[in-house]
Amino acid sequence: MAKPPVIVLVEPQLGQNIGKAARAMLNFGLTEMRIVNPRDGWPNPEAGPAASKADIVLEKAEVFDTTAEAVADCSQVYASTVRRRDVHVPVVGPEEMADEIRRSEGRSAILFGRERSGLSTEDVALSTRIVTVPINPEFGSLNLAQAVILLAYEWSRGADLAQPTVREEEPPAPMGELEGLIGQFEESLDRKGYFFPPERAQATRRTIRTLMTKPGWSSREINALRGMLRTIESAPRED
Amino acid sequence: MAKPPVIVLVEPQLGQNIGKAARAMLNFGLTEMRIVNPRDGWPNPEAGPAASKADIVLEKAEVFDTTAEAVADCSQVYASTVRRRDVHVPVVGPEEMADEIRRSEGRSAILFGRERSGLSTEDVALSTRIVTVPINPEFGSLNLAQAVILLAYEWSRGADLAQPTVREEEPPAPMGELEGLIGQFEESLDRKGYFFPPERAQATRRTIRTLMTKPGWSSREINALRGMLRTIESAPRED
Structure with missing residues (x-):
């Protein structure tokens, strides 16, 4: 079983969003967060309260100056973004991403861009894949924590994180x-x-x-x- | 192809959360929201700004006095909650729920409880299934909009692929x-x-x-x- 992916927040703006992302991660068993050049420095006093007891993720979070350094030990890097015309990087869906991560022997990272503007061309260019959540073409509005939770959920679906679904019903009578x-x-x-x-x-x-x-x-x-x-x-x- | 599920918010407390749930829904093409006995009445001026342009969902939202009335036309009702010992209702995972909804000929509803306390025993008792998102057993902390977005996403994943299944059985009554x-x-x-x-x-x-x-x-x-x-x-x- 491959190691869980690293979640990389690239230049996040609000501490609150970093906390919410941590909480989203921990729900699905992801604990390794890396933060690239956070706007308001680190640690950020607004992150803890928003993490809602997912402090363990924030305490272990590592800070890097550049995205390249943050993913230096990862063999697969997924840029979470919409399709981009400016870079030629293969596009996969969340399910395909999760399959690849689970099969991979090396480490994987998933990059999330800053709240307003997303990932830069440079960040996407150093990724091995673009991962795009298929959303309503007429209304796409995922915030940072939502994007994190959907991809973390997708990873966990096949990761055996939780017990198999059992029906708690009593067995039918003879x-x-x-x-x-x-x-x-x-x-x-x-x-x-x-x-x-x-x-x-x-x-x-x-x-x-x-x-x-x-x-x-x-x-x-x-x-x-x-x-x-x-x-x-x-x-x-x-x- | 079955109709998309109805999202039923039972006694939601904060208008902001109703707005966020609407936004979560619309990302995955769900537009039908029903609200049971909202604490602060309806319409709620705090819902709109939190919906982030998903106003269409809020404008169409219907308000009911009781959960039973809100699901009266639905033949399948999913209670989004953790496993419950107080009621014997079969438990399914999100994927199984989505499959069932897509195959169903009748309407389906997914119930979400109030922010603090979740669904009451009575609400769960009138559901045909409990749907539980398998989360980290040591840290489960999904807020209302996150629970909505995960189940909406799961529904949307196969919404294009699903073939109408021919069932010889008659559909369940509303x-x-x-x-x-x-x-x-x-x-x-x-x-x-x-x-x-x-x-x-x-x-x-x-x-x-x-x-x-x-x-x-x-x-x-x-x-x-x-x-x-x-x-x-x-x-x-x-x-």
């Missing part, structure tokens, strides 16, 4: 218990003359069976339903 | 029809004094809701069941 419910339901209906005319009875019973089989109720649920049915059929409450 | 069945069932039980002692009534109603939500019965099936229930409750056959 068919014998389901038969008990169906039988009880049919008897209740039969006592009220529901299966009339007799020619239709078979089709009606089939409908009931289909209805009751569909949910995959658990034993507990089937017991609860049988109790409810008994109640509805019981003598009227006297009060 | 939630409004299911509410009718649940209401009738509860009344039948209530008439026989089932909800006793009163302290247990709420939990019992929740169990019933979970049981009835699980199957995804079609409109035809729900009508059949309501007829059967009426029959069971009717006066004894005289013969």
Whole structure:
């Protein structure tokens, strides 16, 4: 398994955004942040509160003078930006990026540009790929932390970071218990003359069976339903 | 191709967060927002500036008094939350959710709870699924707009690729029809004094809701069941 990618913020302007990016990273298990030439210096007192307890990321963050230095140990560098006409760099989507990072033996970095103007031509030129999140062509408005969280999420999807999705449902009851419910339901209906005319009875019973089989109720649920049915059929409450 | 999911914000507290959620949605082509009982009323003057030109989403947003009303026309309802022990609702990941929504013939809704406390047990109980974003087990800190953007992104990823699937099954009935069945069932039980002692009534109603939500019965099936229930409750056959 490849190491998680490094997140490189190039000339970020607001400390708050650096904190939010840290928080976005840590949600998906990314902890290595590098900051290139931050406008307001480093450390930045506004970053901590915005990080919302992701301080560990900020404490470990490293600062560099240039993007080239920040990615010197990385063999794959992804420039997070829209398609660019000014540089010839292959464009990939987030999923392809994540696949490549996971397969890579070397380190990978993902570059994010400054809030207003994004990455410079020079920054893109030293990247091995452009990574573009496919967004609404008529409305593209991702801020720094959102761009970070989407790519971090995409990386984590295949990284086995979290437990596999399990269904917490109780297992469906054995068919014998389901038969008990169906039988009880049919008897209740039969006592009220529901299966009339007799020619239709078979089709009606089939409908009931289909209805009751569909949910995959658990034993507990089937017991609860049988109790409810008994109640509805019981003598009227006297009060 | 299924319709895009409706985003339902349940009792959101800050107008700013409603605006940010709108912006997150529009990035991935979602435009239908519903707001349940917003704390500060609606419209909220703080929403617009935070939406960053996603005003179209806010202008079209609809306000409802209850979550049940907000999802009455939806046949699939996803509660965006962590795993819950208080309700038995199947848990899926974002990808599985997106697949299901794209294949579904009915409308789908994704519920997001209030900023501090998330979704109530009642909101989760009326959902057909819990959707959980797998995050760092040691640091989970997604804000409202981030949760929205991740699920919107996941939906959009395959939105172009998905083929309409032909299902032989009838589509699940809209939630409004299911509410009718649940209401009738509860009344039948209530008439026989089932909800006793009163302290247990709420939990019992929740169990019933979970049981009835699980199957995804079609409109035809729900009508059949309501007829059967009426029959069971009717006066004894005289013969």
